[in-house]
Amino acid sequence: MARTSRSQPGPYPAHTLAGAPRPRLQDILLARGTVTPDDMFRALALQQLENARLGELVQGLGLASEAAVLAAQAEQAALPIVNFDDEPPQALLRPLLDPAAAVRLRCVPWRTVDDALVVAISDPEDVPAAEAYLTQHLPAVHFVLATRTQVQAALQAAYGAALSDLANRRTALAFSCRVWQGWWPRAAGVALAGGFAAAAVLAPQGLAVAAAWVVLATLILNGGVKLVALVAALWAPPRPEMTRRPSRLPKVSIMVPLLRERDILDRLIARMERLVYPRELLEICLVHEAGDTETGEHLATRALPPWMRTLEVPRDRLQTKPRALNYALDFLHGEVIGIYDAEDAPENDQIFRVLRRFASGGPRVAAVQCALDYYNARTNWLARCFTIEYATLFRIILPGFERLGLPIPLGGTSVFLRRDVLEELGRWDAQNVTEDADLGFRLHRAGYRCLVTGATTFEEANYRLLPWVRQRSRWLKGFLLTWITHSRRPVALVRELGFAGALVFHAMMMGTVLSFLAAPIVLPMWLLSFGWNVAAYEALPMGLFWALVAGFIATELFLIMLGAAAVARRRADGLLPYLALMPFYWPIGAVAAAKALWELFAQPSYWDKTAHGINDAEFSAEIDTLTRGRGNAASGEKKV
Numbered sequence: 295m296a297r298t299s300r301s302q303p304g305p306y307p308a309h310t311l312a313g314a315p316r317p318r319l320q321d322i323l324l325a326r327g328t329v330t331p332d333d334m335f336r337a338l339a340l341q342q343l344e345n346a347r348l349g350e351l352v353q354g355l356g357l358a359s360e361a362a363v364l365a366a367q368a369e370q371a372a373l374p375i376v377n378f379d380d381e382p383p384q385a386l387l388r389p390l391l392d393p394a395a396a397v398r399l400r401c402v403p404w405r406t407v408d409d410a411l412v413v414a415i416s417d418p419e420d421v422p423a424a425e426a427y428l429t430q431h432l433p434a435v436h437f438v439l440a441t442r443t444q445v446q447a448a449l450q451a452a453y454g455a456a457l458s459d460l461a462n463r464r465t466a467l468a469f470s471c472r473v474w475q476g477w478w479p480r481a482a483g484v485a486l487a488g489g490f491a492a493a494a495v496l497a498p499q500g501l502a503v504a505a506a507w508v509v510l511a512t513l514i515l516n517g518g519v520k521l522v523a524l525v526a527a528l529w530a531p532p533r534p535e536m537t538r539r540p541s542r543l544p545k546v547s548i549m550v551p552l553l554r555e556r557d558i559l560d561r562l563i564a565r566m567e568r569l570v571y572p573r574e575l576l577e578i579c580l581v582h583e584a585g586d587t588e589t590g591e592h593l594a595t596r597a598l599p600p601w602m603r604t605l606e607v608p609r610d611r612l613q614t615k616p617r618a619l620n621y622a623l624d625f626l627h628g629e630v631i632g633i634y635d636a637e638d639a640p641e642n643d644q645i646f647r648v649l650r651r652f653a654s655g656g657p658r659v660a661a662v663q664c665a666l667d668y669y670n671a672r673t674n675w676l677a678r679c680f681t682i683e684y685a686t687l688f689r690i691i692l693p694g695f696e697r698l699g700l701p702i703p704l705g706g707t708s709v710f711l712r713r714d715v716l717e718e719l720g721r722w723d724a725q726n727v728t729e730d731a732d733l734g735f736r737l738h739r740a741g742y743r744c745l746v747t748g749a750t751t752f753e754e755a756n757y758r759l760l761p762w763v764r765q766r767s768r769w770l771k772g773f774l775l776t777w778i779t780h781s782r783r784p785v786a787l788v789r790e791l792g793f794a795g796a797l798v799f800h801a802m803m804m805g806t807v808l809s810f811l812a813a814p815i816v817l818p819m820w821l822l823s824f825g826w827n828v829a830a831y832e833a834l835p836m837g838l839f840w841a842l843v844a845g846f847i848a849t850e851l852f853l854i855m856l857g858a859a860a861v862a863r864r865r866a867d868g869l870l871p872y873l874a875l876m877p878f879y880w881p882i883g884a885v886a887a888a889k890a891l892w893e894l895f896a897q898p899s900y901w902d903k904t905a906h907g908i909n910d911a912e913f914s915a916e917i918d919t920l921t922r923g924r925g926n927a928a929s930g931e932k933k934v
Contacts, residue, residue: 319348322366328358344543345629346574347419353600354574360441360600364416368439371418376404378444383414383452390432393453394460397624399424401437402448410434416442443603446625450606458608461620465720468783469736471775472725474898483895502833506842509812512805513845517852519801523694524856546645546710547577547628551618555636556588558907559596561914562636566602568921571645578602581622584609614901615706616722616729623721631716635707637754637906639669639917647749648710660715660742661734663692664708667864668755669913669920677757678872679879685860685869692746701738701795703731703802708751715742725899726779728772735780735799739790752920754910759882761904766886767893768902770807774894777803810880810887816846817881850877 320338323329329337329352337351344351349363358366368375387403390411396402401424404414411432415424421437428435440448467473493501550562559580566578580598582589584606593604605625607618623631630649634640641647644664651662665688671681688705695702709730719736722729734744756762780787780799788796818831819842831839854873861869893900910917 316370316372319366319370322369323352323358323363326362326366328352328362328366333357340572340574344572344575345545346572347417349417349419351574354572354576356573360443364439364441367418371421371439373418373437373439375439376414378414378440378448381405383448385452387411388452391428393456394624395427396453397449397457399427400442400445400449400627401428402440402445402452404438404440407436408434410436412436412438414438414440414445414448416440416445446603446605449625454608457624458610458621461617462610462612462724464620465723469720469779470723470725471732471779471898472723474775474778475725479895479898486895499833503835503838505815506834506838508808509815510838510842510845512808512812513849515797515801516805516809517845517849519798519805520691520856521852522698523691524859526694526697527690528859543572543575543649544629545575545577545627546571546630546632546649547579547626547713548632548634549579549581549619549622549626550634550636550638551615551622552580552582552589552636553586553613553903554589555582555906556592558636558910559589559592561907561910562638563596563598563602565639565917565921566634567599568642569640569645570642573599573601576601576645577626577628579622579626580604581607581618583607583613583618585613612724612899614724614727614729614899616726617724619729620721620724623716629713630710631713632710633707634751635753635906637910638707638751639753639910639921640664640708640751641749641921644708644749644751645710647747651745651747651749652710652712655743655745658741658743659712659745660737661702661704661709661711661744663702663704663734663744663746664710665689665746665748665750666705666708667750667752669752669917670755670757670909671869673755673757673909675872675875676759676762676879677755678869679876680755680757680762682857682861682869682872682876683879685864686856688746689860689863690856695798696744696746698794699743700798701791702734702744702746704734704737704744706730707753715740723779726772726775727768727899727901728776731772731803732776732779735776735791738795739780739787750920752917754906754908756904758908763882763886763889764902765904766883767889768904770810770883770887770890771893771898773803773807774890775898777807807887807890810883811891813881813884813887816842819843819846853877853880 320329320334324331324334333352333355337348337355337357340346340355341348341351346354349367352358353360353363364375383402383404387406390403391401399415400417400420401413401415403411405412411428411434413424413428413435415421415437416439418439424437425435463470463472490501548566550566552559555562569576578601580593580602582593582604584590590606598604605622607621610617619633630652632645632648648662648664652659666684667688668677668681668684671677692702706729715737719733719740723732726732737744756765777800787799791799834842854876857873857876858870861873
C-alpha cells in the first residue's frame, strides 16, 4: 500500500477537493477490474433498497476485498493510504481530539505536517463530517486513509481508558442506580435489619399483621396485573403488522457480550452466520472483557467474516454487561442495535421480522422485543418449569401489556433498539444488573413505545438448581435496584408512566420480589389442608387470615391457568402435565430473593455470572429445526 513519506506527496486537506469533480467510486472499481459490470449493476440496484455505502456494499457482497475498495477510494478522494504497522499514530497527538468525537467520526490523529494535524480515517465519505467538526477546534486539518481494523485498534489504544470511564456513567444520575453505591447502602441495610429485629421483639403481632397485609396486597396486585394482561392477550384485537419490509433497509449492529464463553464460542459464531440479512448491512460484534484471556485467545484463532468482528472492553473496577454494551456501542455504526447472549439461537429470519415490526409502529417505537424460549426444555423438571415461566411472560404478559399501551420491561437479549433513541436516553445504566428492564421503563417514561414480536430466540434453560438460584437472584436484585431508582420521584413516575403503567412497574419490579419473599409466610398454609395447626397464623385477625388463604389458593390456580394458556401458544413438548408441579417451582425463588436482598445492600453491582454452553450441544439437531425458516412454523407459535 502507498504511504505518506518525504518522497511522496503529503495528505490533502479535504476542503481543497470539495469543488473539484472527482470520478465516481463505481467507475474506478470498474476501470480497475475489481468489479465486473454485471456485479456493479447488481450492487447499484441493491443500493436503492439499502442504506449502505457502495464501498461497504461491494465488500458485503463479496465482490471486492477491503484493500481493493480502500485503494479505489484513495484514488477517488486523492488521499494517500498509510499503514499503522509501519508508521503508528503518535501518542502525543491523542489529547487533540475528544475521545467520544474521535470514535463517532471514526478518525484518529496520526501526524503533524506543516503545522496541520493529519487525521487517519477509514472511509472518505466520513471526511466532510470530520472536517466540519475538527476545523472548529484546529487551524488546519489534513486527511489520510487507513483500514477500518487499524483505525479501530488505534482508537481503542488512544481512547479506551477514557471511553471505559464514560461507559460507567452514560445514564443521567436521576435515572441511574449508581447513587446506590459505597457505604450508605450497607448502613441502610443494617438500619432496616435492626428495625425488623426490634419490631419482632417489641411488637411481634403487629409485625405479623403488617407482613400479612403486604403479602395480601402483593397477591392482589400481581394477580390483577397478570389477569388484565391475559385478557388483553387473548381477546384484545392485535395491532396490525406490516407485511412489507421498509423502503430502505437500515444497517443493523448486533452486540454479543461475552464473559468466560470459550466453550460455546464456535457454536455461537455458527448460529450468527445463519442469520438472514444482507451482509453489507449487518455488523456483529463479539464483545469480551480484557481480563477474560481464554475467550480472547480463542477468538484470536477464529477467522471471522468481514461483517463479524471482536472488541475488547478495558479492565475496570466495574464489570457488568451494560458497561460492556455502553463501551462497545461507540465502535458500532448501525441505525438499529440488537443484543444477543452467548447461548442464543435466533430464528434465521428474525432481523427482517423485527424491522417489519418497527415499520408497523410509527415514529415513537424505540424497541422491539423478540420472544424468548428454551431449546433444552426436556432436560429435567426444572428446565420444563423454567420454560413454562418464560412462555407465560413472552407469550401472554408482554403481548398483553403491548396491546394495552403499558410499559414493557425489556429482556436482556434479542431486543432491538433505535440507535438515536438509545443515545438520547443515555444508553444502559452500567450499575444496574437488570439494565434491560430498567431501559424499558425509561423508554416509556420518555414517551416511546416498545413492541413485541413472535420472532423467537431459543436459549439454554438453567436446569441446575444452584446456578438457577444465582441467576434468579441477580434478576431480582436488579428489579429492586430499578424500583429504588425510579421510585425516588413517585409523582413524576405516575405522571410519566400513567397510573396503570405505574401499577405495572410496581407489580413487575417490587411485586415480583415480594411474591418470592412471601413464600415462607404462605407455604405453611399447605399444612392446614392436612389438619395441622400452624401457630404462626394465630396472631392474625380471622378475616385477614382467611383472606390470605383465599388469595394464596386463587393465586396458585390462576398461575396454573396462565401457564396453560402460555403453553398452548408454543410447541407442546409435553409441558402440560408439569403445570401441576409449578407450585413446587415458585418457592425455590425464595432462596434467590433472600440472596438478592442481601446483595442489594452488600454488593449492589456484583454480576453473578451464568455459565452457558452446559448442554446445548446435545440439542443441536433440535436447534437447527427450531430456528430454520419462518419463525411461526419453527416455534410452533399460535397466532396471538
